[in-house]
Amino acid sequence: MRRNCLRRPIDPPPPLPDITRVSTIKIIGVTVTNKLSVSDHISSVIRSCAQSLHALCTLRHLGIDQELLQTVYRAVIIAKLMYAIASSAWWGYTTAADRQHLESFLRRDRPTVAQLAEDADDTLFSSVTHSSNHLLHVLLPEHTNHPYHLRSRTYSFKFSAQHDDRNFIDRMLSRQAYSVCV
Numbered sequence: 001m002r003r004n005c006l007r008r009p010i011d012p013p014p015p016l017p018d019i020t021r022v023s024t025i026k027i028i029g030v031t032v033t034n035k036l037s038v039s040d041h042i043s044s045v046i047r048s049c050a051q052s053l054h055a056l057c058t059l060r061h062l063g064i065d066q067e068l069l070q071t072v073y074r075a076v077i078i079a080k081l082m083y084a085i086a087s088s089a090w091w092g093y094t095t096a097a098d099r100q101h102l103e104s105f106l107r108r109d110r111p112t113v114a115q116l117a118e119d120a121d122d123t124l125f126s127s128v129t130h131s132s133n134h135l136l137h138v139l140l141p142e143h144t145n146h147p148y149h150l151r152s153r154t155y156s157f158k159f160s161a162q163h164d165d166r167n168f169i170d171r172m173l174s175r176q177a178y179s180v181c182v
Contacts, residue, residue, distance in 0.1 A: 029083070030090060038090055042098050046105050049077050081106070082116060091117045092166030125172040139169050 023034050031041035056076075060069055081102065094102075102113040111119070128136045 032093075036093055037095070038093050039095065039098050042094070042101055045080055046101065049080050049105065052076050052080070078116070081113065082120065089168060091121070092168065092171055121168070121172060124168075128169075136169070141173070 024031050024040055026032075030038060031044060032038060033040060056069055056073060059072075060066075099114060106113055124136075128134045129140065131137060
């Protein structure tokens with residue numbers, strides 16, 4: 001026995017509003033253009049870091065201890081630059097001009113932004129390769145087994161000659177393969 005009185009007509013969904021195309025989008029705090037460029041983001045982060053640097057200069061003129069200023073500098077300026085710009089996910093999408101822009105901002109500091117990014121990549125890759133529970137571990141290629149042991153290897157993954165340096169895993173595997181050859 002059906003109860004037709006309980007059936008309600010289903011209203012169609014409302015029409016979608018006009019969707020406009022945009023040339024940039026902010027993804028987890030990183031501005032990316034429609035050409036997968038992070039140049040706009042780098043410019044805005046450097047502007048923000050310059051403002052923070054001005055605040056640190058003001059604190060220095062007020063007599064704050066130099067060691068404390070260095071700690072604040074690393075915690076604020078370097079942390080801002082490392083988040084998303086020199087992180088493993090976005091570093092591959094920076095151009096030579098972007099990297100030069102970052103280096104010119106940090107002209108007095110050592111290590112360079114490239115070295116900071118490389119250290120962050122190495123740390124992440126080490127944790128990915130040594131932990132089978134890591135989220136990125138499934139993206140690693142198969143292990144290779146060599147019946148001979150002519151030299152020590154830094155890793156035992158199959159290496160493909162075709163790789164994309166914008167991809168973190170490919171970039172790290174090619175860097176590791178290159179370091180073995182040198």
